[in-house]
Amino acid sequence: MTMMCPDAELQDLIQAMQSDDRDELARADRLIAAYGEDGRLHFLRGSLLAAIGRPIEAMASLKRAVALAPDFAIARFQLGFFQLTSGEAADALGTWGPLALLPEGHYLRFFVGGLTHLIRDEFADAIARLNEGIAVNEENPALNRDMQLIIDQAAGLLRDQARGEHAAGEDGATSATSFLLDQLGARGRPN
Amino acid sequence: MRPASRDPSGLDLVVDPHRAEASLWRRFRFEDDAACRENLFDRYFGLARLIAGKLFRQRNTRRIERGDFEQFASEGLLHAIDRFDPLLGVPFSAYARRRIAGNIADGVAQMSEIDAQLSHRHRVEQERLRSLGSDDADPLTALSELAAGLAIGLMLEGTGLIGGREAADNQPDPYDSLAWRETQAILLSEIARLPLPEASVVRQHYDHGLPFAQVAEVMGLSRGRISQIHRAALERLRRRLTARP
Numbered sequence: 309m310t311m312m313c314p315d316a317e318l319q320d321l322i323q324a325m326q327s328d329d330r331d332e333l334a335r336a337d338r339l340i341a342a343y344g345e346d347g348r349l350h351f352l353r354g355s356l357l358a359a360i361g362r363p364i365e366a367m368a369s370l371k372r373a374v375a376l377a378p379d380f381a382i383a384r385f386q387l388g389f390f391q392l393t394s395g396e397a398a399d400a401l402g403t404w405g406p407l408a409l410l411p412e413g414h415y416l417r418f419f420v421g422g423l424t425h426l427i428r429d430e431f432a433d434a435i436a437r438l439n440e441g442i443a444v445n446e447e448n449p450a451l452n453r454d455m456q457l458i459i460d461q462a463a464g465l466l467r468d469q470a471r472g473e474h475a476a477g478e479d480g481a482t483s484a485t486s487f488l489l490d491q492l493g494a495r496g497r498p499n
Numbered sequence: 500m501r502p503a504s505r506d507p508s509g510l511d512l513v514v515d516p517h518r519a520e521a522s523l524w525r526r527f528r529f530e531d532d533a534a535c536r537e538n539l540f541d542r543y544f545g546l547a548r549l550i551a552g553k554l555f556r557q558r559n560t561r562r563i564e565r566g567d568f569e570q571f572a573s574e575g576l577l578h579a580i581d582r583f584d585p586l587l588g589v590p591f592s593a594y595a596r597r598r599i600a601g602n603i604a605d606g607v608a609q610m611s612e613i614d615a616q617l618s619h620r621h622r623v624e625q626e627r628l629r630s631l632g633s634d635d636a637d638p639l640t641a642l643s644e645l646a647a648g649l650a651i652g653l654m655l656e657g658t659g660l661i662g663g664r665e666a667a668d669n670q671p672d673p674y675d676s677l678a679w680r681e682t683q684a685i686l687l688s689e690i691a692r693l694p695l696p697e698a699s700v701v702r703q704h705y706d707h708g709l710p711f712a713q714v715a716e717v718m719g720l721s722r723g724r725i726s727q728i729h730r731a732a733l734e735r736l737r738r739r740l741t742a743r744p
Contacts, residue, residue, distance in 0.1 A: 363521035364529075364585055395519040397510055426509035434509065461512045469506060 313343040321352060332356055347377030351386070358390065366390065374403065381407060382448065385416050389423070389454075397427045415445035419455060431462045524585035533719050537699065539580050540573075540717050543595060544707055547572040550599045563610060566623070566708060568603055573713050575602025626711050627652055627704075630726040631733065648733045651740075654683055655690075655705035682740075689739050697732035700725055 317339060324332045336353040343349060354369030370387040377383060388403035404420045418441030425434035438455045445452055520542070527535035551572035555565045579598035583591055631648040690701055696718070703714040711729065715722040 361517065362586075362588070363518045364525045367522075367525065390518070392510075393513050393515045393518050394522040395510065395514045396522055423513075426513065429509045431509065458513060462509070465507060465512065472506075 310345040311343050313339055313346045313349055318348060318352075321349075325352065325356060333360075345376055347373040347375075347380050347383060349373075350376060351380065351383040354390075355386070363390075363394065367394070378406065381410060381416055385419065388420070392423060392427070401427070413444060415441045415447070415451075417441075418444065419451070422455070423458075426458065426462060431466045435459050435462050435466075520591075521585065524583075524591075527580075528585060536580060536719070537717055539591075540576060543576055543580075543591070544573070546592060546595065547576040547599050550596060551603060554600065554603050558607070560607070563607055567606070567610065569708060570710060570713065571603040571606030572599050573707070573709055574606070574716075575599035577713070577716050578602060623708075623710055626726075627729070630711070630729045647737045648730075651686065651733055651736050652705065654679075654686055655701065685740065686736065689736055692739075693732055693735065696720075696728050697735065700728045701732050704729060 321332070321335055321339060324335055333353070333356055336349060336356060340346075340349050340353060350369045350373035354366045354373060357363075357366035357369060367387075367390060370383065370390055373380065373383045374387050384403060384407060388400040388407075391397075391403060392400040401424065404424075407416050407420050410417050418437050422434045422437030422441060425431075425437060438459050442452045442455055442459075520539075523535045523539050523542075526532035527539060548569055551565070551568040555568040558568075575598045576595060579591070579595040582598075583594055585591070627649070690698055693701065699718060700714055703709045703717055704711065709717065711725045712722050715725045718725070720728075
């Protein structure tokens, strides 16, 4: 039978993490030695390692957490987000797939939808979905902050693009290089 | 090969460079993804070239060329990539600097008088020539193919265009005519359409200036295979350029 970590010990570890206890990683390792099949512990260890800049080990712990607890939705979301921020967008989408089974209107579904639009450079839709997720997420305020940062950056990018298109319409001057490249484009590439 | 300047993509907004590099190391070291080795090499090639340039300026011999320094630097970079432990928490650049500088020092010290007399450029040209040698029975056709291949090589060499970075040398030169630049631009677009191993060989050999032996090391293939791929790439480019209206 799988031994799960008692809630009290788990809470102690979370408190140690929140209070910036230097011993927190060793604590997590000790608990994992005792309750190695508990996905929550691997998730916390992964979060710790990510925070201290050890991404290779963080990824391994997050993957272990999801393998042990496939229905642990926040761990699955965070693993996908970690993959996305590591430049592994296809893996992220694969990891997030089962989150589509969450109830309609769940904040993680909105976040996954928004980030999927972001990967496809569909910024307006990305912002809309992420905002919808923030509006219904009362469970995880830290995640709302992360998503808000992405919204702000995507909104800035949309503004820049709009300005760029406006400026390009007004300014007819081109550099020698862009002139050449335009010519190349105008010739058309062979089929 | 994306162009150097472009709008950031959605992925660019969220990718953390430290994590993205860790992902390359993880896939190379623990998941046997050989393409990541080449990616890491490309990522740090600029550092190797920078160190080579610095040591070249400080050299106390005139008999060794800059190309030799760069070749030793690339070798040092490859050794560093193969020996680096990404779990130790040391930044790769700090680790690699010492290896690259050390390899240059060793290489220069061991370089024989004969090697030095046979210039780096000459050796690279000989290698390229051997790769392009045609089996065609008709000597005139063979010669014309060889000339076209060498001309393409000359056009690609050191343009800094292939990797999408800024041109290495912006000084005007005898070839800096509109026609020359236009053909170069067409060539660039054709390189982007080459199959992956051919595009990689062209980029590593002409843009990074690596001899075939080193391209072979970077790509994990034999030197003979690199020579074959080089020839196939140049033949394909020649055919496509000839077919253009």
